[in-house]
Amino acid sequence: xxxxxxxxxxxxxxxxxxxxxxxxxxxxxxxxxxxxxxxxxxxxxxxxxxxxxxxxxxxxxxxxxxxxxxxxxxxxxxxxxxxxxxxxxxxxxxxxxxxxxxxxxxxxxxxxxxxxxxxxxxxxxxxxxxxxxxxxxxxxxxxxxxxxxxxxxxxxxxxxxxxxxxxxxxxxxxxxxxxxxxxxxxxxxxxxxxxxxxxxxxxxxxxxxxxxxxxxxxxxxxxxxxxxxxxxxxxxxxxxxxxxxxxxxxxxxxxxxxxxxxxxxxxxxxxxxxxxxxxxxxxxxxxxxxxxxxxxx
Amino acid sequence: xxxxxxxxxxxxxxxxxxxxxxxxxxxxxxxxxxxxxxxxxxxxxxxxxxxxxxxxxxxxxxxxxxxxxxxxxxxxxxxxxxxxxxxxxxxxxxxxxxxxxxxxxxx
Numbered sequence: 001x002x003x004x005x006x007x008x009x010x011x012x013x014x015x016x017x018x019x020x021x022x023x024x025x026x027x028x029x030x031x032x033x034x035x036x037x038x039x040x041x042x043x044x045x046x047x048x049x050x051x052x053x054x055x056x057x058x059x060x061x062x063x064x065x066x067x068x069x070x071x072x073x074x075x076x077x078x079x080x081x082x083x084x085x086x087x088x089x090x091x092x093x094x095x096x097x098x099x100x101x102x103x104x105x106x107x108x109x110x111x112x113x114x115x116x117x118x119x120x121x122x123x124x125x126x127x128x129x130x131x132x133x134x135x136x137x138x139x140x141x142x143x144x145x146x147x148x149x150x151x152x153x154x155x156x157x158x159x160x161x162x163x164x165x166x167x168x169x170x171x172x173x174x175x176x177x178x179x180x181x182x183x184x185x186x187x188x189x190x191x192x193x194x195x196x197x198x199x200x201x202x203x204x205x206x207x208x209x210x211x212x213x214x215x216x217x218x219x220x221x222x223x224x225x226x227x228x229x230x231x232x233x234x235x236x237x238x239x240x241x242x243x244x245x246x247x248x249x250x251x252x253x254x255x256x257x258x259x260x261x262x263x264x265x266x267x268x269x270x271x272x273x274x275x276x277x278x279x280x281x282x283x284x285x286x287x288x289x290x291x292x293x294x295x296x297x
Numbered sequence: 298x299x300x301x302x303x304x305x306x307x308x309x310x311x312x313x314x315x316x317x318x319x320x321x322x323x324x325x326x327x328x329x330x331x332x333x334x335x336x337x338x339x340x341x342x343x344x345x346x347x348x349x350x351x352x353x354x355x356x357x358x359x360x361x362x363x364x365x366x367x368x369x370x371x372x373x374x375x376x377x378x379x380x381x382x383x384x385x386x387x388x389x390x391x392x393x394x395x396x397x398x399x400x401x402x403x404x
Contacts, residue, residue, distance in 0.1 A: 007349035013299040014358040017381065018326040021356065023333060024385035029356040040299055057328075059316075064301050064324035189353050215385075223386030226354050 005193045011036045019062040020054040024222030026186045026212030026229060027051055027128040031099055033189055034126055037196040040065050041094040043082045047075045047109060049101040050135040051128070073108045075100045076116035079123045095200055096123035102143035103133045105209075106169045113207075117176040120204040124196070127169065127207070130214035138217045142167040145237075146284065147277055148269045150217075155272040165284060173207045174243040180206035181243040186213070187229030191240060191251065202244075211238050219268020228266070235259045236285050241295060248295035260285070301326050303380065330357070334384035336399040340375055344396035347373030351388035351397060357381055360388060 003009065015035035021028040031051055035042060044067040046052040052069045055062040070078040079098045086094060100109055105127035113125060132150050133139040140150040140162050149161040173181045180202040184192035192210055199206035213229050215222045232238040236254035243249070260282050264270045273281075301324035309315055352360040352375055359378040364371060377388075389397045 007353045010353070012362060014301070015299065015324075017301045017324075017358050018303070018328070018330065019357070020330070023356075023383035024387055025356050029354065032356065032358050033353075059307055059321060059325060060327045061321055061323055061325045062301060064299050066323060186354075221386070222383075223390050225356070225385070226387055227390055 004190070005037060005197055006190055010193060011039065013040070013064070015040065015042075015064040016055065017062060017064070018060070020057060021050065022214075022216050022222070024215045024225045025050070025054075026214060026225045027101070027130055028054065029186045029189070029225070030126065030128045030192065030210045030212045033186075033193050034097065034099065034196045035063075035065065037193050038095045038097060038124075038200055042066070043086065043094060043096050044068070045070050045075050045078045045082065045096075045098040047100050047104045048072045048135075049104050050130075051099060051101070053135055072104055074112055075104060075109045076112035076123075076125060079125065080116055080119060080121050083121045083123055096121070097126065098123065099126045099128060101133070101135070101141075102127060102129040102131060102169075103139075103141035105129075106142035106167050110172075113173070114176065117173065117178050117205045117207070120179070122203060123205055124199045125205065125207045126196070127209045128212040129169075129209060130212050130217060131166075132214075132217050134214045134217045143169060146281060147264075147273050149272065150269070160272055160277060161269070170209050170241065170243070173209075174248065177246065178207055179204035179244065182206075182208045183239060183241050184208055184210040185229045185233050185238060185240065186210060187226050187231070187233060188240065188252075189226075195242070217269065219271070220266060224266070228263070231256075231259065231263045235263050236289060237263065237281070239288075239292060241292065248292070250292060250295040250297060254289075300324070303327070303329065329380045330383050331380050334382060336384040336386060336401055337379070338377060338382065338384065338386070338388050338397050339400055340377060341396045341398070342374050344394060345374045346394060346396075347375070348393070349373065349375065350391045350393070351375060354387050354391045356385065356387065357383060 016032045139152045149155040153162040155161040182195040234256045240251040306327040363376045
C-alpha cells in the first residue's frame with residue numbers, strides 16, 4: 001500500500017473549479033477532493049442533482065476532466081457504459097467515477113447501483129449525502145434523518161418533520177458482497193481522500209458514502225459546513241467505517257457522545273424538536289452503535 | 298498543474314455558429330464568482346505556518362499553495378483567488394492559529 005494522502009502531497013490541480021454551488025457547499029468539497037485524488041484521466045458521471053446543475057452551465061464547464069450528465073436513475077448504468085466503451089477503445093490508466101446525491105443513490109438510482117455492484121465493473125461510486133433533495137428545494141429523501149423538516153415533511157404542531165429513520169445505505173451496499181465500501185464525512189477530509197484512493201486501487205466496484213452538509217438545507221451558516229460534518233461523527237450520529245474482504249471495519253470511535261443536543265439545536269431543520277425527540281434520536285443512535293460495535297477495527 | 302481557466306464568453310452571431318450536439322469543451326469558465334461574496338477572507342502571511350488546512354477544506358478550491366523564499370528559506374504559505382472566492386468563511390474556521398480573518402465587505 002502506498003503512502004497516505006495529506007494536504008502536502010495531494011495534487012495541486014483543481015478539476016472542479018469556478019462552479020456555481022452555494023457558498024460553503026459540502027458536496028462540492030467532496031467532488032473537488034475526489035477528483036484531486038483520481039486525476040485528469042477520470043471519466044465522471046453525474047446525474048441530475050446539485051453537482052451537475054452547478055457545473056454544466058453552457059458555455060461554462062467547471063470540470064477539467066471528461067464529464068457527462070446521466071438520467072437521474074441511470075448513474076451506475078452509464079458508468080458501466082463508459083467502462084465498456086473505454087475498454088473497447090483500448091484506454092489504459094483511467095478511472096470511471098460516478099457521483100450522485102443521496103436521493104439519486106438511495107432512492108432513484110438504487111437499482112442501477114445494485115446492478116453495477118452485481119456486474120462488479122471496475123468503477124467508483126460516490127454518494128454525497130446532504131440528507132435531502134437539495135437541488136430542487138429540500139424535499140425528503142431516503143437518507144433524510146428522523147425529525148428533519150423538509151418541504152415534503154414540514155414540521156407542524158402534530159407532525160415533527162420526517163418520521164422515518166435514515167436508510168442504512170452502507171450496509172445495503174455491503175450486503176451485495178461488494179469488494180470495497182466505505183462511509184466518510186467531509187469533516188474528516190483526509191480520511192475521505194484516502195478512502196477514494198483505496199477505492200481506486202480496488203479491482204471491481206467500490207462505493208463511498210460521504211456525508212456532506214448543505215448550509216442552505218440544514219439551516220447553518222456557510223462557514224459551519226466542515227465543523228458540523230465533524231460534529232456529526234464525533235457525536236456518533238454518523239460513523240466512519242469500511243467494508244472489505246467480507247468484513248466490516250470501524251475507523252473511529254466517537255469522541256463526544258453527549259454532544260447530540262448541541263448538534264441538533266444549531267440547525268434550523270431540527271429547531272422544532274423537543275428534548276424528548278432528541279432523546280429518541282439518542283436512543284436510535286445507541287441502538288445503531290450496539291450493532292456496529294461488533295465491527296472490527 | 299491543471300485548472301479550468303477564465304476565457305471570454307463566445308459570441309454567437311449566425312445560426313451556424315450555434316453549437317451542435319450535447320458536448321462542450323472541458324474546463325472552460327466564462328463567469329467569475331466574486332460578486333457572490335459578502336465577506337472577504339484576508340490571510341496574514343506572517344502568521345501563516347503553511348499547515349494547508351484552509352486549502353484542503355475550501356469547497357471552491359480557491360486557496361492555493363504558495364511556496365516562497367523568505368530570508369533564503371523555502372516556506373509554504375497560502376494565497377486566495379479572489380475571482381472565485383464566495384466568502385463562505387470555512388477557511389477562517391479551519392485556521393487554528395487565526396491567520397485568516399473575514400473582512401465584512403465585498404469587493
